[in-house]
Amino acid sequence: MKENLIQKKSFAFSVRIVKLYKNLVENKREFVLSKQLLRSGTSIGANIEESIGGRSEKDFLFKVEIAYKEARETIYWLKLLKETDYISVEEFNEVHNLADEVCRILAKIIITVKNKV
Template sequence: MKYNIIQQKSYEFALKSVAIYKKIITENKEYVLSKQFLRSSTSIGANIEETIGAQSDKDFLSKISIAYKEARETHYWLRLLKDSHYISENDAIEMLSLCDEILRIIGEIQITIKNRNS
């Protein structure tokens, strides 16, 4: 199987998100914001997986665009969880950095596909 950097990074990000979610609900007993974060952060990788099975460039671009939107939403929830003190500064910095990296990679993929179809 060929190594797919965005597939791997989004999966690792999802795993870290699950760990942070567990920490938030255990330590802070916060269930609403943390669930929103969990849903969007794990959805990034799920949508990346769907791109791998895309049937056309149009289908691929649609799925990768959804993954990008989920990553943007996750970035929002991370900032909100940090600023409302539900996650530590260190966890927030690490996760925001990883999220930014995922956003950059997905953005580059979108540009490549759009240029290929121009």
């Protein structure tokens, strides 16, 4: 089976989000925004996994589109955490760049699948 780039990247992104969440809870004592970040950031990979097991191209596309929306939401929470000084500009840039990369890959997948239909 060939390597699935978005599967690999979304899992690595989820791991990074979990680590950021742990840091926010343990060191910054921030519980509300970080929980939102954790939910949206880890659901990207979960939706990718579901899309891989999709029963049809339509099912696959539906789950990939959800993953894309979750990635966009994750970027929102990252911006909010940065602007409220819970994460540094450096932390933001690192995680935002990863989220942006995942978004771009997902957008290309969506366009490719829609053009096939």
